[in-house]
Amino acid sequence: MVPLVGMRTARLLLGLLAFVCTVTACGDEAVTPPATPPPALPPIAPEVAAWLDARGHPFEGTHIGLDTEELRFLDAIVGDARIVSLGENTHGTRDFFEMKARILRYLVEEHGFNAFAIEATWPEAWRLDHYVRTGEGDPVALLSGLYFWTWNTESVLEMIEWMRAHNASGGDIGFYGVDMQYPGMALHNVREFFEAVDPDRAEQVAELLACLSDFANGPDGRFPAARYETLDRVDRVACGNRLDAVGALLEDGRTTYEAATDAEVYQRAVHSLRVAVQYHEEVEGLQFRDQSMAENTIWLADHLGADARIVVWAHNFHVADLLGQQGYYLRRRFGDDMVVVGFTHAAGEFTAVWQNGIEFLGRQPMRLDAVAPLSYEAHLETAEAPRYVLDLRDVDTGESGAGWLAVPRQTRLIGCCYDSNRPWNYWGDMDVPALFDVLIHFDTTGPTAVLPLRPPTAF
Numbered sequence: 001m002v003p004l005v006g007m008r009t010a011r012l013l014l015g016l017l018a019f020v021c022t023v024t025a026c027g028d029e030a031v032t033p034p035a036t037p038p039p040a041l042p043p044i045a046p047e048v049a050a051w052l053d054a055r056g057h058p059f060e061g062t063h064i065g066l067d068t069e070e071l072r073f074l075d076a077i078v079g080d081a082r083i084v085s086l087g088e089n090t091h092g093t094r095d096f097f098e099m100k101a102r103i104l105r106y107l108v109e110e111h112g113f114n115a116f117a118i119e120a121t122w123p124e125a126w127r128l129d130h131y132v133r134t135g136e137g138d139p140v141a142l143l144s145g146l147y148f149w150t151w152n153t154e155s156v157l158e159m160i161e162w163m164r165a166h167n168a169s170g171g172d173i174g175f176y177g178v179d180m181q182y183p184g185m186a187l188h189n190v191r192e193f194f195e196a197v198d199p200d201r202a203e204q205v206a207e208l209l210a211c212l213s214d215f216a217n218g219p220d221g222r223f224p225a226a227r228y229e230t231l232d233r234v235d236r237v238a239c240g241n242r243l244d245a246v247g248a249l250l251e252d253g254r255t256t257y258e259a260a261t262d263a264e265v266y267q268r269a270v271h272s273l274r275v276a277v278q279y280h281e282e283v284e285g286l287q288f289r290d291q292s293m294a295e296n297t298i299w300l301a302d303h304l305g306a307d308a309r310i311v312v313w314a315h316n317f318h319v320a321d322l323l324g325q326q327g328y329y330l331r332r333r334f335g336d337d338m339v340v341v342g343f344t345h346a347a348g349e350f351t352a353v354w355q356n357g358i359e360f361l362g363r364q365p366m367r368l369d370a371v372a373p374l375s376y377e378a379h380l381e382t383a384e385a386p387r388y389v390l391d392l393r394d395v396d397t398g399e400s401g402a403g404w405l406a407v408p409r410q411t412r413l414i415g416c417c418y419d420s421n422r423p424w425n426y427w428g429d430m431d432v433p434a435l436f437d438v439l440i441h442f443d444t445t446g447p448t449a450v451l452p453l454r455p456p457t458a459f
Contacts, residue, residue: 051401058385062098087316092351097155119314125177147221211239294329342436369423
């Protein structure tokens with residue numbers, strides 16, 4: 001059952017409709033700027049800067065190798081939370097990535113966090129988990145094997161190498177993915193499992209899975225020209241039934257299969273199938289991506305046990321406590337045992353795919369447009385510190401300098417693509433304190449350094 005939407009949430013949803021499509025690069029719906037300029041807006045009150053300076057927690061830098069002592073203020077912010085979700089306003093901002101890695105290090109070393117879960121394909125991420133635990137494999141290729149250029153960066157690779165060094169010194173941090181947009185390796189895992197534990201059924205399983213695997217991506221992340229979503233719906237419904245039949249085989253043989261391998265191997269096979277089914281369900285409109293990412297995060301928390309503490313890495317839009325988004329479902333499961341952190345910036349560059357209307361013209365550094373007057377960013381940049389952490393919980397908006405947080409206002413939201421001819425498309429009204437517990441704001445940021453694509457040649 002879909003929960004009733006409160007008035008505050010309804011306002012958020014209406015405000016987002018103007019620019020959600022732009023964030024997800026789903027069309028060429030441009031907002032025409034007004035023909036005449038609006039009347040002059042009042043200046044931001046000086047009390048805002050004073051309030052931010054008093055409440056914010058400045059920090060000197062973002063690199064994972066910096067001393068963590070200055071991050072002690074995170075102790076009170078994180079507390080006993082099981083989940084800390086770290087967002088990002090763009091998918092190509094180096095400072096965001098580095099700071100998230102620095103926070104990960106602090107939470108692992110000082111608070112015992114033992115899992116890292118990124119907005120990346122679920123089965124392929126297990127290969128990086130194997131690397132950070134054993135040192136086996138090529139991390140450069142395995143990072144490319146997540147398929148997203150957004151993560152294939154120097155900053156993320158450096159974080160992975162830190163995770164490996166931490167584990168080599170006796171630590172225990174795992175690398176996981178929670179996405180489901182590439183079913184190829186998930187299907188491969190299921191076939192491989194049956195070949196190992198029940199070879200008599202392996203051919204039957206391969207035939208049942210073929211209705212989806214024939215349209216799935218290869219090890220390089222590329223899909224065949226014929227796509228699953230172009231099939232007649234009756235054929236996709238039949239394919240869903242075939243996938244369910246494989247699930248029934250796994251369930252019926254559980255005792256035998258766990259005895260032949262172990263419970264861990266069996267559970268990975270079962271969830272590999274679930275990820276493939278999630279892909280099918282998204283195409284069918286039965287369950288959407290953010291629901292699946294939340295489901296996979298919850299599965300991970302349950303799989304790792306009650307003592308697991310997880311850092312989630314995704315876009316601001318995904319981690320936000322907004323109806324239909326990953327963060328919404330996680331909040332309903334974990335409640336106050338989760339801290340949601342959004343990232344904002346006022347100026348600088350970021351890496352993105354250059355978009356011109358419906359054309360996508362290649363990846364390059366892009367420059368942020370000027371902050372919108374009276375937006376959240378316009379207020380945040382009045383602080384003296386060039387970068388700081390701001391806890392939005394328990395704010396008294398009646399306090400001098402805090403009233404700007406009492407009502408929704410404009411904020412910027414950019415995904416992996418950016419149309420510099422239509423910068424206004426990336427601004428929309430949001431109630432930021434309702435979506436995030438904490439903000440990390442930067443006056444100026446720089447672009448990520450993307451690595452050459454070199455994925456593994458096989459699953």
